[in-house]
Amino acid sequence: MPDYPKEFIERLVSVTAKRPKTVIEHILKNGFITTEELKNIYGYNHPPRAVRDVKEHGIPIETFKVTDSNGRKIAAYKFGEPNQARFSKLSGRTGLSKTIKKELISEYGCKCFIYLEEMAEKDLQIDHRVPFEVDGDRKGELKPKDFMLLSSSANRAKSWYCEHCKNWNDLKKREICIILSNKLLK
Numbered sequence: 001m002p003d004y005p006k007e008f009i010e011r012l013v014s015v016t017a018k019r020p021k022t023v024i025e026h027i028l029k030n031g032f033i034t035t036e037e038l039k040n041i042y043g044y045n046h047p048p049r050a051v052r053d054v055k056e057h058g059i060p061i062e063t064f065k066v067t068d069s070n071g072r073k074i075a076a077y078k079f080g081e082p083n084q085a086r087f088s089k090l091s092g093r094t095g096l097s098k099t100i101k102k103e104l105i106s107e108y109g110c111k112c113f114i115y116l117e118e119m120a121e122k123d124l125q126i127d128h129r130v131p132f133e134v135d136g137d138r139k140g141e142l143k144p145k146d147f148m149l150l151s152s153s154a155n156r157a158k159s160w161y162c163e164h165c166k167n168w169n170d171l172k173k174r175e176i177c178i179i180l181s182n183k184l185l186k
Contacts, residue, residue, distance in 0.1 A: 008082040012059065019044070020053040023077070032078040036068045046156060048163060051077050056132055060084040101126050103144040114154035124149040130177040131162045148181065 004012075012024050022042055026033045038047035055061050060080025068074045104126070111118045127150045128135075150158060162168045167176045 002079075004079070005082050008085060011057075011085065012079075015054075015057050015059075017053065017057075019050045020057055020059075023050050023054050024059070027077070027079060032064075032066075032076045034066055034068065034076040035074050046159070048075070049159060052133065052159075052163070058086040097142070100142060100144050100147055101149070104147060104149050107144065108149065111149070112151040112154050113148040114150055114158060117151065119151060123151060125152060125155050127155055127158065129181040130174050131168060133162070133168055134172050134177055135174045 012028065015021050015024055023033055023038070026037065026042075033051075035047040038044045038050055042050070044050045051061055051063075060082070061077050062080045063075050063077055065073045066076040101121070101124070105121060105124075109118070110121055110124065112124065126147050129146055129148050167173055
């Protein structure tokens with residue numbers, strides 16, 4: 001287990017949200033965590049989302065491959081270089097208000113922006129038009145135009161697509177995401 005700087009450890013243990021805290025504590029104890037452990041031990045059906053929650057707190061995470069209990073190659077995660085951490089006073093994602101959801105429904109109807117299905121309001125999730133990993137939350141007041149309503153299935157599909165996108169991984173250009181999300185709104 002690497003010897004992490006005191007400031008880095010303090011930041012890690014300051015995270016209180018359940019999902020990222022679970023990932024952080026497991027990595028601190030065991031050196032890494034696998035998708036299999038996230039699913040089987042902690043019950044997370046979308047393990048990359050749990051790991052992304054850690055990244056959204058400004059904590060660097062590296063992905064590597066291991067063999068699971070069935071002999072398949074799966075993802076495992078460990079902390080990246082502490083000097084790559086990007087902590088700020090307001091790290092992590094902002095809770096999204098019911099007001100934003102109501103405004104989106106008023107403007108676009110009660111439907112998924114990707115699948116265009118009419119759905120019950122309770123079945124729609126608010127998601128960033130520009131992924132948090134690319135742009136964080138914009139400074140100032142959150143505006144409905146910065147978000148979209150998605151079914152849980154569409155949200156998982158968008159997450160998978162984004163996590164494999166060159167812009168997400170390397171470029172981090174807000175404009176690219178805006179162009180793609182505007183296509184969804186037409």
